[in-house]
Amino acid sequence: MATVDIREVRKAFGSTQILHGVSVDIEDGQFVVLVGPSGCGKSTLLRMLAGLENITGGEIVIGGKVVNKVPPKDRDIAMVFQNYALYPHMTVYQNMAFSMKLAGAPKEVMDQEVQKAARILGLEQLLHRFPRQLSGGQRQRVAMGRAIVRNPQVFLFDEPLSNLDAKLRVQMRSEIKDLHQRLKVTTVYVTHDQIEAMTMADKIVVMNHGRIEQAGAPLELYDRPANLFVAGFIGSPAMNMLPGRIKDGKFIDGGGTSWPLPPVHAGREGAEVVYGIRPEHLRLDPNGIQATIQVVEPTGSETQVILRIGEISVMGAFRERIAANHGDMLAVSPELDLVHLFDKASGQRI
Amino acid sequence: MSSTTTGWVRPKIEQNWLTRLLDWKPFLIIICLLPALGLLAVFLTYPLGLGIWLAFTDTTIGRSGRWVGLENFEFMFEDPIFWNAVFYSVFYTSVATIGKFGLGLWLALLLNNHLPFKSLLRAIILLPWIVPTVLTAVAFWWIYNPQFSVISWMLIELGLRDTNVDFINTAWPARWSLIAANIWRGIPFVAISLLAGLQTISPSLYEAALLDGSTAWQRFRYITFPMLLPILAIVMTFSIIFTFTDFQLVYAITRGGPVNSTHLLATLAFQRGIPGGQLGEGAAIAVSMIPFLVFATLFSYFALARRKWQQGESND
Structure with missing residues (x-):
């Protein structure tokens, strides 16, 4: 177990800058999720941690030691690949024992360690199978088993769940989290799925275009997104973002509808802003803003409604069951203290 | 409606x-x-x-034969030249196959790295294989020529030798020289086929092995080689068949000589059947190749089938 410090790390392939100086502090035993859209550089950063990519600039420190020039095998890390990268010609046992075999571990020690990891992951019955005889979830577990046997200081996961179906993904998600809570090994996990990030992380690092947009605890990011990108990325369904201006202590959106403003912002008369309100923070209110229903999507636990207010579409998610049809009217109002305001020009939170 | x-x-x-x-x-x-x-x-x-x-007949050129049963084979089995050809066919095939696969695999591993002008290099590698065999044979015939051999010339110029090298005028040098020519010609096929096999191995396996702490040799020994075995078996089957039935190189360079020492079964069969006119005898020699080829094919086939349950696609 170890701390990981990523200090001003940069990466360029030729003249293409992939990472523009990224810094992340990871505490011992922390579960950190790097999340962002594809191409944001999160996988590159993980591969740099693993030593599979060179570091163009900056420093990576694992357990207090700068590892920029340390080859992968000496970094004491284990990685779970997106496609699992199981050796197809080896049994589950051989896959898990491979690193120890290379290190020349005695047979009994190897046996003991593999059995221990197999017990943790429920793989005891599958040790003599080949990867192709396993289901997706089982392969995923073998890949984790291979990492556990290494007993590394840091676990790295590169989109490990993206090849699984939705139901299995939810199950493996909690298995990985449970595993982390039992082993307490520092973990860096890359995903493009914000739900995975929210549910698993101690700390989320949201990346975009090779920069960190915001880093923090999941609920911190949800409650106080630092900018429009994070606001739109975290939370599902995504936050409604209405561009407009502040006038007479109210927010006037592009269609001329006026929205109530939290009192703290009342002084920003005339400012060009983006008004952010999460769908789940709209409530039914007979005295609220009049909206026309476009689409009703009942999910059982809540009802998601696409509303038309003047010229603009707004998504609402309500606990109530709404038995209304296309074209019906509905009155809603935002939870005042859960409204987010962003500067229109910079996209930063106000 | x-x-x-x-x-x-x-x-x-x-x-x-x-x-x-x-x-x-x-x-x-x-x-x-x-x-x-x-x-x-x-x-x-x-x-x-x-x-x-x-x-099974005593046909000669110009006379249709009659059924003679196994007489051709009985004669053949007592013929030392036939046994000499059997020996050289097996020797030629084994040594040339080992040489082709050793060098071909080495070349394939080199070409699998990131090299400048990679595709150009690959095209050049293929050249020996696309040149008609007879051209290769003529070229080697010159290279091995007792008087004008370029190798002899170079060795003498460099002061390493005083006389020309005797490549094809005594039995053993001739045998080795032909094998060298066959290896030269066969390497591209092996190298390109194995290169195709190498490229199907997922790079993430090497990355995983790198993190598992492997050395370059261990990655070859535990990842590359076992993953390459199925394609290796197929390529080897083909290579063995092509080499065992080789005719052009030997016939164009030595015609089986000196004193029948470099006859392969194919050249001997042709020699007996067409220039010699003994069609029945030539056919018997050719037929005697069939068991060897069947054996080689079955061997590779079963070596392959055994791998099938280990290998296989990961998606299901």
């Missing part, structure tokens, strides 16, 4: 006898197979059958 309102009904088309015949599956199958079967029969089955038949 419009037909009911307009009163127009789609007319029922009467099918004529030809249409019905072509719709009849057994007939259609026979019609479709016939051209292929015809070609196979004329160009494959007939020559093969004729060759086997000739092996």
Whole structure:
């Protein structure tokens, strides 16, 4: 177990800058999720941690030691690949024992360690199978088993769940989290799925275009997104973002509808802003803003409604069951203290 | 529904006898197979059958033979030249195969790295293979020429030797020289096929092995080689068949000489059958190659089948 410090790390392939100086502090035993859209550089950063990519600039420190020039095998890390990268010609046992075999571990020690990891992951019955005889979830577990046997200081996961179906993904998600809570090994996990990030992380690092947009605890990011990108990325369904201006202590959106403003912002008369309100923070209110229903999507636990207010579409998610049809009217109002305001020009939170 | 309102009904088309015949599956199958079967029969089955038949007759050129049973084979088995050819065929095939695969695999591993001008290099590697064999043979005939050999010339110029090298005028040097020519010609096929195999191995396996702490040799030993085995087996089957039945190189360079020491079964069969006129005897020698080839094929086939349950695609 170890701390990981990523200090001003940069990466360029030729003249293409992939990472523009990224810094992340990871505490011992922390579960950190790097999340962002594809191409944001999160996988590159993980591969740099693993030593599979060179570091163009900056420093990576694992357990207090700068590892920029340390080859992968000496970094004491284990990685779970997106496609699992199981050796197809080896049994589950051989896959898990491979690193120890290379290190020349005695047979009994190897046996003991593999059995221990197999017990943790429920793989005891599958040790003599080949990867192709396993289901997706089982392969995923073998890949984790291979990492556990290494007993590394840091676990790295590169989109490990993206090849699984939705139901299995939810199950493996909690298995990985449970595993982390039992082993307490520092973990860096890359995903493009914000739900995975929210549910698993101690700390989320949201990346975009090779920069960190915001880093923090999941609920911190949800409650106080630092900018429009994070606001739109975290939370599902995504936050409604209405561009407009502040006038007479109210927010006037592009269609001329006026929205109530939290009192703290009342002084920003005339400012060009983006008004952010999460769908789940709209409530039914007979005295609220009049909206026309476009689409009703009942999910059982809540009802998601696409509303038309003047010229603009707004998504609402309500606990109530709404038995209304296309074209019906509905009155809603935002939870005042859960409204987010962003500067229109910079996209930063106000 | 419009037909009911307009009163127009789609007319029922009467099918004529030809249409019905072509719709009849057994007939259609026979019609479709016939051209292929015809070609196979004329160009494959007939020559093969004729060759086997000739092996049991005393046919010579200009005289149709009569059935003599196993007489050709009895004669052949007592012929030291035949046994010499069997020995050299096996020796030639084994040594050339080992050489081709050793060098071919090495070349494939080199080409699998990131090199500048990679595709150009690959094209150049293929050259020996696309040049007609007879051209190769003529080139080597010159290289091995007792008087004008470029190798002899270089060695003498460099002061390493005083006299020309004797490449093809005594038995053992001739045997080795032919094997060298065959290896030179065979490497591209092996290298390119194995390169194709190497490229199917997922790079993430090497990354995983790198993190698992492997050295370069261990990655070859535990990842590359076992993953390459299935394609290696196929390529080796083909290579063994091509080498064992080789004719052009040997015939163009030494014609089986000196004193029959470099005869392969194929060149000996031709020598006896066509210039020698003994069609029956030549055919018998050619037929005697069949067991060797069947054995080589079965060996590779079963070596392959054993791998199949280990290997296989990861998606299901």
